[in-house]
Amino acid sequence: MGIWSWLIILVFSIVMLYPYVRIIRRTGHSGWWVLIMFVPLVNLAMLWVFAFAKWPAVDRANT
Known part of the structure; x- marks a missing residue:
């Protein structure tokens, strides 16, 4: 694979990860949790876990 292929993969990854980081940060968690997406089965x-855990941002809004 040439340099252009790697550049396209990098740009595509950044474009795809940005919304996930925003969603995770809105739940009150660190945006670094998005790195779990790259670990098979753990993701x-x-x-x-995120679906059924208590979200700190939502808990703060309800009090």
Whole structure:
């Protein structure tokens, strides 16, 4: 693969990760959790953890 292929992959990854970071940060968690997406099987487990965990940002809004 040439340099252009790697550049396209990098740009595509950044474009795809940005919305996920925004969503995770809105839940009150660190945006660095998005790196879990790159670990096979752990990413599926974390999806379920985020789905059913208490979100600090939502808890603060309800009090």
